[in-house]
Amino acid sequence: MNLPEWTIWSIALFIVFVAMDLFLIYGIIQSINEREDRAVKRLGLLLLVLVVAELLLIYAGVLLNIQLFWVLMVIGLVILIVLILFPWPENKIILDEGEPGRIDERTIMFSRNELIPETQNFNEYYSDYPQHRQTDDEFRKSPGLMNKDSRFYHPWVFPAADASFYTVAALQSRTDGVVAKTKQDFDPEKLERFVRNWAREMGVHSIGITTLKPSHLYSKGGRSHNYNEPVETTHTLAIAFTVEMDFDRVAASPRSPIILESSNQYLKAGVIAVQLASFLRNLGYSSRAHIDGKYQVRCPQVARDAGLGEIGRMSLLMTPRLGPRVRIGVVTTEAPLPVSRVNRDPSMIRFCQICKKCADTCPAQALPSDDRKITNGALTWTTNQEKCFGYWCQVGTDCGRCIAVCPYSHPDNFFHNIVRLFIRISPIFRKIAYRMDDWLYGRKPPSRELPDWMNPKN
Ligand code: SF4
Ligand code: SF4
Numbered sequence: 001m002n003l004p005e006w007t008i009w010s011i012a013l014f015i016v017f018v019a020m021d022l023f024l025i026y027g028i029i030q031s032i033n034e035r036e037d038r039a040v041k042r043l044g045l046l047l048l049v050l051v052v053a054e055l056l057l058i059y060a061g062v063l064l065n066i067q068l069f070w071v072l073m074v075i076g077l078v079i080l081i082v083l084i085l086f087p088w089p090e091n092k093i094i095l096d097e098g099e100p101g102r103i104d105e106r107t108i109m110f111s112r113n114e115l116i117p118e119t120q121n122f123n124e125y126y127s128d129y130p131q132h133r134q135t136d137d138e139f140r141k142s143p144g145l146m147n148k149d150s151r152f153y154h155p156w157v158f159p160a161a162d163a164s165f166y167t168v169a170a171l172q173s174r175t176d177g178v179v180a181k182t183k184q185d186f187d188p189e190k191l192e193r194f195v196r197n198w199a200r201e202m203g204v205h206s207i208g209i210t211t212l213k214p215s216h217l218y219s220k221g222g223r224s225h226n227y228n229e230p231v232e233t234t235h236t237l238a239i240a241f242t243v244e245m246d247f248d249r250v251a252a253s254p255r256s257p258i259i260l261e262s263s264n265q266y267l268k269a270g271v272i273a274v275q276l277a278s279f280l281r282n283l284g285y286s287s288r289a290h291i292d293g294k295y296q297v298r299c300p301q302v303a304r305d306a307g308l309g310e311i312g313r314m315s316l317l318m319t320p321r322l323g324p325r326v327r328i329g330v331v332t333t334e335a336p337l338p339v340s341r342v343n344r345d346p347s348m349i350r351f352c353q354i355c356k357k358c359a360d361t362c363p364a365q366a367l368p369s370d371d372r373k374i375t376n377g378a379l380t381w382t383t384n385q386e387k388c389f390g391y392w393c394q395v396g397t398d399c400g401r402c403i404a405v406c407p408y409s410h411p412d413n414f415f416h417n418i419v420r421l422f423i424r425i426s427p428i429f430r431k432i433a434y435r436m437d438d439w440l441y442g443r444k445p446p447s448r449e450l451p452d453w454m455n456p457k458n
């Protein structure tokens with residue numbers, strides 16, 4: 001049956017309306033699953049307003065009974081949608097400028113936290129870096145990580161997290177080992193495929209390979225096994241991978257579940273890295289796993305160069321599908337694997353330039369609100385690590401509030417991935433999206449309650 005032309009236009013309008021309504025309904029269902037109560041209410045309100053507006057327009061169209069009305073409505077809606085979602089040209093953005101200098105691992109907060117007053121390392125460190133003495137004396141007055149007197153002390157969760165860190169520490173003696181005498185010949189592409197698939201099977205979310213650059217390596221070691229020793233390697237490549245952090249536990253940050261989740265994922269990344277490095281050594285190629293407490297490399301920079309994401313405002317790796325809600329594992333190797341093809345995504349840096357949600361939410365005001373600057377030779381955002389770690393020592397956890405509120409940290413599902421896709425391609429949608437994220441989830445979302453099973457009183 002041939003429909004009259006005006007009916008085709010009205011049906012087209014009806015289909016566009018239904019598609020928009022269905023997307024919102026899907027968003028509501030996802031938000032219920034994610035226990036995002038505020039988003040459920042606000043998406044519900046949006047749906048109600050949209051449906052009323054649609055019904056009014058349909059009613060007006062029926063009353064007027066003019067074909068031109070439907071035509072204008074459909075064309076107007078399509079133009080509006082295209083305007084919002086179109087990849088309009090943008091000013092060129094500088095992704096990298098300068099080559100970062102190597103960092104002395106002794107300067108990172110974990111190393112400084114391990115210094116024991118009046119020992120040789122302690123005195124030497126503050127003679128090399130006198131500018132750190134005052135801030136470090138301050139955090140030493142606080143209870144400290146997973147301490148009984150810290151604000152978010154939990155009688156079970158802290159010991160559980162400690163158990164995970166204890167288990168990671170047990171892996172530290174396995175990061176390196178004996179290399180098989182005979183080097184096996186193999187097709188590098190096929191070996192890379194094997195490594196990638198096996199790693200995914202072990203729970204890796206994303207994986208890539210990069211050439212190992214001098215700037216990836218610390219200049220000097222900062223932990224007890226290599227304190228003040230030069231960091232050197234013969235390895236030419238680095239395999240970087242991410243493991244996902246649980247959304248609910250990150251959302252409870254800075255309360256105790258965050259440190260349970262961090263320790264769990266450090267352990268998972270550590271196990272996988274040790275397995276991969278051992279596997280490559282069995283094939284005859286010197287390889288080393290870089291795991292919690294025994295890194296020689298700066299993981300976010302390695303992962304960025306391996307194509308896993310960009311370094312965002314909070315100086316962490318931002319991945320396309322999980323944002324910063326990941327932990328990173330690295331294996332350095334001399335195995336001749338193919339380097340991953342990297343497609344840099346400038347939209348993440350652009351989004352960070354306008355969003356600033358992490359900086360506004362950080363309880364320690366440790367994150368910058370201005371644009372990237374040249375620091376240590378390269379264009380980047382820099383976290384004030386003294387303020388950040390100082391806060392950790394008060395609350396007893398590794399905080400993670402910045403990770404929790406980041407709009408990229410939402411779960412990896414169709415609803416959020418559609419939003420991420422249009423953030424990537426459309427500058428207009430990007431501006432709408434960060435305001436929508438504030439409206440739906442709050443500019444400073446409250447941290448979630450602990451699940452019942454973590455409550456000793458339930
Ligand atoms: S919260 Fe916003 S500014 Fe901060 S890292 Fe995430 S996207 Fe960037
Ligand atoms: S972990 Fe906490 S204190 Fe540190 S930068 Fe993020 S929000 Fe701030």
